[in-house]
Amino acid sequence: MTDSGFEYEAPTDVNLDASAAARLLADAxxxxxxxxxxxxxxxxxxxxxxxxxALFVYVGTYLLLFFNPxxxxxxxxxxxxxxxxxxxxxxxxxQLVQGARNRLLISVAMPRGGLRLLLMLPGLIVFLAAMVASxxxxxxxxxxxxxxxxxxxxxxxxxxxxxxxxxxxxxxHRRPATPSAPLGRAAATATVTLxxxxxxxxxxxxxxxxxxxxxxxxxxxxxxSFGSGSRWGLPSIGSEWGQSQWFAFGITFTLLFALxxxxxxxxxxxxxxxxxxxxxxxxxxVCTTLRTYRRT
Numbered sequence: 001m002t003d004s005g006f007e008y009e010a011p012t013d014v015n016l017d018a019s020a021a022a023r024l025l026a027d028a029x030x031x032x033x034x035x036x037x038x039x040x041x042x043x044x045x046x047x048x049x050x051x052x053x054a055l056f057v058y059v060g061t062y063l064l065l066f067f068n069p070x071x072x073x074x075x076x077x078x079x080x081x082x083x084x085x086x087x088x089x090x091x092x093x094x095q096l097v098q099g100a101r102n103r104l105l106i107s108v109a110m111p112r113g114g115l116r117l118l119l120m121l122p123g124l125i126v127f128l129a130a131m132v133a134s135x136x137x138x139x140x141x142x143x144x145x146x147x148x149x150x151x152x153x154x155x156x157x158x159x160x161x162x163x164x165x166x167x168x169x170x171x172x173h174r175r176p177a178t179p180s181a182p183l184g185r186a187a188a189t190a191t192v193t194l195x196x197x198x199x200x201x202x203x204x205x206x207x208x209x210x211x212x213x214x215x216x217x218x219x220x221x222x223x224x225s226f227g228s229g230s231r232w233g234l235p236s237i238g239s240e241w242g243q244s245q246w247f248a249f250g251i252t253f254t255l256l257f258a259l260x261x262x263x264x265x266x267x268x269x270x271x272x273x274x275x276x277x278x279x280x281x282x283x284x285x286v287c288t289t290l291r292t293y294r295r296t
Contacts, residue, residue: 047100048160050246052153054253058090059127060149061257065264067134067145082260084214085201089253091221092194092234096249099238123152183289186231187240191289198252199282205263205274244291248284255281 065079065086130148133140183191197217204213224234241249259277263269 042164043100043104045160045164045166047097048156048163050250051097052156052160053250054090054093055156056149056153057254057257058086058149059152060146061086061260063127063130063134063145063148064142064261067130067140067142079264081211082205082214082264084211084218085205085260085263086257088201088214088217088221089198089256091218093249093253095225095234096238096241099233099235100241102235103239119155119158120152123148123155126151183240183242183245184231187237188289190232190234190237191241191245192286195248195252195282195285195289198256198285199278201278202256202259202281203275203278205259205277206269206271244288245285248288251284252281 065082126148130140130145132138182188201213201217204210207213230236255277259274259281263274
């Protein structure tokens, strides 16, 4: 008698002989082989490689902004002005990458929770040690920040390498890593808007009220996350991006993070340098999108 008051009796007349069991095992093997054949390991490896590189740039830049502050803490306060400059593109990247993953028919299984934590733990410890050293005003060489960033990014890089090896062993049903069709109107408009917005944010870095400039893009990212399922959402845009758009975003991403370090750590953050940097930041996404869209 079950909780619902109905009786249930398990069937006892199902008998599988050796040949039937062998057929079931063979069917399971065929399904598994068909799944592997239709899994685009190459595209997954590219995505994982991009994430690993982005993690390295993000963590390295963050540590370079805050490492070894002065006794009065002025360097830390100055660095806070540019936190938004590194947070906005990274948050956008996570949603764009999600769209690229959603485009793939079959996903590659990520490591389980315990194993994932074990892989991330060394990088997390090194990162926290670098942050504590910065707050405690403990001097250490600047390149140690890049070493700490490498510890954080290496697990994802190893995962990308393993996925790429699987891609090398698959000889059939390979798909291109990126869509070959040109961008649609919504994706093209949104991509150009991203490029111009990044350029404006970069061009305004010399001004004392810059911190409040970066608050608006952060709020915009939060608002966009609620519409992630629409055709104007970032995942939808990322699913349409091809190699040229991802390469352009990589250039823009790196330039923004380099500009954050220059603005916070050097005296080169002048209106002229910032304006030229803004143009350099905007050009890759805008030009690649317009060139692709004109072909439609």
